[in-house]
Amino acid sequence: MSEQPLFKVTIDNITIEVPAGTTILQAARKIGGEVAPPAMCYYSKLQGSGGKCRTCLVEVSKGSEKDPRPMPKLVASCRTTVMDGMEVKNITSPKVQDARAGVVEFLLLNHPLDCPICDQAGECHLQDLSYEHGKEGTRFEFQKRTFHKVDLGDKIQLHMTRCILCYRCVFTADQLTKEREHGVLDRGDHAQIATFIQKNLQNDFIGNVIDVCPVGALTDKTFRFKNRVWFTKPVDAHRNCSNPDCCGEVQLWMRGDEVFRVTARKDEWGEIKEASNGKTGWICNECRFEKKDVKDWVIEGPTKVNRHSVISQGHYVGVTKPNETFSAVMKGRDPKLLMDIHSVSEVNKPNIELSLLDRPAHSTDFNQS
Amino acid sequence: MGVKLLLEKAHVENIRLYDVYRREGGYRSVEKALKTMSPDAIVEEVKKSGLRGRGGAGFPAGMKWSFIAKPEGVPRHLVCNADESEPGTFKDRYLMEFIPHLLIEGLIVSSYALGSNDTYIYIRGEYAWIVDILEQAITEAKNNGWLGKNILGSGFDCNIHVQRGAGAYICGEETALIESLEGKRGNPRIKPPFPAVKGVWDRPTVVNNVETLSAVVPIINMGGEEYAKIGVGRSTGTKLISACGNINKPGVYEIDMTISVEEFIYSDEYCGGIANGKRLKACIPGGSSVPILPANLLLKTAKGETRYMNYESLSDGGFATGSMMGSGGFIVLDEDQCVVKNTYTLARFYRHESCGQCSPCREGTGWMEKILHNIECGKGKMTDIDLLWDIQRKIEGNTICPLGDAAAWPVAAAIRHFRDEFEWHVLHPEEAQKRNYGLAHYADPIHVPV
Structure with missing residues (x-):
């Protein structure tokens, strides 16, 4: 890779050097944080994915060092490769924010918003996206498009009403399994993911379509309605899977000693992680659907979950609960208003950035240095 | 009477048949091109002619041709976009139905210029009967040595295949057309890469409209410079306009882009005025997807100048007060239309x-x-x-x-x-x-x- 030239690209005024051929989205993900545009259809592990949902639109204010003209339209950052000296605006461009709000609105038009009864709630990309970029309320005053629920085999259920047509499952089935048995039928807003004439999806790796689905359109029938994801605790585990293409490294979603669900491990962008042997961490149906007993697995320890995630609510790891009660600390006073004094207090060292911690602040954080 | 290049012979009896077409001077351009010109010279000639894509976007055809990538050992393809589905546009149908050999002739010359040995006509599914007409024309051309191996002893092989679409408007978009041609779902591809680099089966491809490719014939026959003298400014040559709506004489007209919109609507040579003596209310001048214009802005630009039937004049004023030439589907609405x-x-x-x-x-x-x-x-x-x-x-x-x-x-x-x-x-x-x-x-x- 050393012969590949490095390109300098500036995204939201942050400059980074990336190899030629990197997409704007990948470069932005290297910077991380809010600079990375959201992506609903792009999946770095699937070839040909991306470009469809339009949530990752960015403004290219300078094409490259050689050709500094800005690009006339907003471009899909997941499918546009960087050029040397390119300047990209994501969160700093009002145009992008406006277009993205529009896309979120479009995506939610026909989405049922049945999050309270949806198994994906809590780990749903569309939920995150609409919290971050959507508006309260809707301007859509018509009946939404609906479909009947369809069982794709005995393990997967397709609820087309929730689908945002990202095509990820189609690419997954295309690239992971020997034969693709489902695709997109019809067109426009009545297009649907379907197996032609309700065929079963029977393939060793077809379960991965559940993991790649950004919404709750494809759900695990062995987990449906069993629990909410934020009540279960993700635990890293592995087993020696006999399937040569299966990495055997998974996340168990447990409550107590009971394994409710098995999924592949995901990275901070919600994509399948690379396994320790360098392979992409796809897992086979046997690991996913059959092995629901702790005895089947070698437990590695709790998954590190970003503390901003709803999944980490209620179960921080390695945190000791303070012994003092609130009233004892307040010495009997009953405050009418509580406010964050960290930023103004000299005592608590305001130079310590609490948001950088991935757990609640502790006295040790203030005592160091 | 304006200049006619494409429809000049369209009304000769039995022009659909090879013998008649040949007698009327058909396939001269193939002889001239294959015997006396190099492929690059043809591209140069088309560039000189200033011919703009007739499918809607108006991109210069010669420029598009010169963008085609020429990697060693990779076949190139020319695809003719006959998926004319824009509401209000029916000019390609007219060309293919009445004078099919003109398109075949244009395709042979263009294929030679681009080095395409397998050329495709992607035609919309609804034009079922035109497929038969084209197939017959191709067979006749083949039987008379204009297609197949070693055409006219030049060493150039060319075959034309007609592929029927299934009637989707989106397959008129060039990358969706390519997907559909490959037998896939007609979803547009994300550009780049452009078809000129990766088109049909990832090979360099040029997709052109029927009218554009037909216009290559007069360009070769009369020379690019001569062709560029017709018309005005960057709107060179002639354009087919399919007029419909509340007019006395709906139909396909060939104009040389120097006439005014008013003349086109009201003169007896073209639309013949608004039907039933009503008044003009609005017009969509270039097929359903271009902006509609009210009568006052249609006949005169915002600056008060006369509006002409050409690319520049119709788009004068941008989208605020102008429209587009588009694919030439001229839809007229009278005062009783909503x-x-x-x-x-x-x-x-x-x-x-x-x-x-x-x-x-x-x-x-x-x-x-x-x-x-x-x-x-x-x-x-x-x-x-x-x-x-x-x-x-x-x-x-x-x-x-x-x-x-x-x-x-x-x-x-x-x-x-x-x-x-x-x-x-x-x-x-x-x-x-x-x-x-x-x-x-x-x-x-x-x-x-x-």
Whole structure:
């Protein structure tokens, strides 16, 4: 890779050097944080994915060092490769924010918003996206498009009403399994993911379509309605899977000693992680659907979950609960208003950035240095 | 009488047959090209002619040809886009139906220029009978040595294949056409890479409209410079206009782009005036996806100058006060037509034809249709008009292919120019069910700022 030239690209005024051929989205993900545009259809592990949902639109204010003209339209950052000296605006461009709000609105038009009864709630990309970029309320005053629920085999259920047509499952089935048995039928807003004439999806790796689905359109029938994801605790585990293409490294979603669900491990962008042997961490149906007993697995320890995630609510790891009660600390006073004094207090060292911690602040954080 | 290049011989009896076409001077351009010219010289000639793509975007054809990548050992392809599905456009059908050998001739010359040994005509499924006409023309051409191996002893092999689409509007978009041609679902590809680099089966490909490729024949016959003398400015040569709507003489007309819009509508040589002695209200000058213009802005530009039937003049004033030449589908609306209903019909079309790949177009077109349906049925609200404007703004430019733009522009233009008609529909829902808004002020002389 050393012969590949490095390109300098500036995204939201942050400059980074990336190899030629990197997409704007990948470069932005290297910077991380809010600079990375959201992506609903792009999946770095699937070839040909991306470009469809339009949530990752960015403004290219300078094409490259050689050709500094800005690009006339907003471009899909997941499918546009960087050029040397390119300047990209994501969160700093009002145009992008406006277009993205529009896309979120479009995506939610026909989405049922049945999050309270949806198994994906809590780990749903569309939920995150609409919290971050959507508006309260809707301007859509018509009946939404609906479909009947369809069982794709005995393990997967397709609820087309929730689908945002990202095509990820189609690419997954295309690239992971020997034969693709489902695709997109019809067109426009009545297009649907379907197996032609309700065929079963029977393939060793077809379960991965559940993991790649950004919404709750494809759900695990062995987990449906069993629990909410934020009540279960993700635990890293592995087993020696006999399937040569299966990495055997998974996340168990447990409550107590009971394994409710098995999924592949995901990275901070919600994509399948690379396994320790360098392979992409796809897992086979046997690991996913059959092995629901702790005895089947070698437990590695709790998954590190970003503390901003709803999944980490209620179960921080390695945190000791303070012994003092609130009233004892307040010495009997009953405050009418509580406010964050960290930023103004000299005592608590305001130079310590609490948001950088991935757990609640502790006295040790203030005592160091 | 204007110059006629494409339709000059269209009305000779039995011109569909090879013998008649040949007797009338057909296939001269193939002889000239293959015997005396190099492929690069043909591209150069087309560049000189200033021929612009006749499919709608108006991109210079010679330029497009010169972009084609020429890697060693990789076959190149020419694809003729005969998926003419734009409402109001039927010029290609006319060409292929009445004078099919002209297209075949143009295809042979263009294939030679681009080095395409296998050339495809992708024709829309609804043109079922034209497929037979083309197949027959191809067979005749083959039997007479104009197709096949070593044409005219030049060493150039060429075969033309006709592929029928399944009737999707989106397959008129060049990358969706390529996908469909490959046997896949007709979803537009994300550009880049452009077809000139990776097209059919990842090979360099040029996709051109039927009329563009037919126009290559007169260019080769008369020379690019001579061809460029016809017309005006960057609108060179002749253009087929398919006129329809409330006019006395609907049909396909060949114009040389120097006549004014007024002359085109009212002269007996062309449309012959508005039918039943009514008055002109509005016109969509280039096929359903270009902005609609009210009568006053159609005949005169915002600067008060006469508007002509050519690329520059029709788009004078941008989208604020102008429109586009588009594919030449000239749809005329008289004073009894309802712009709201017209816009609703178009929105319904685009909703039905959206491929559903990218979200703004998939969801936005359906939403616009529903709102327009409400307004048309007398259930609209004043805020709906602003909402429509906002929706079209969020679709335009944010989609993979131009279908999103094509769906947004007609709605935008209708609201821009006919807002009071929309408001009248909302304020007088019952009256709007019984009568039309009428001509109102849409033909009044516009105020020209000094």
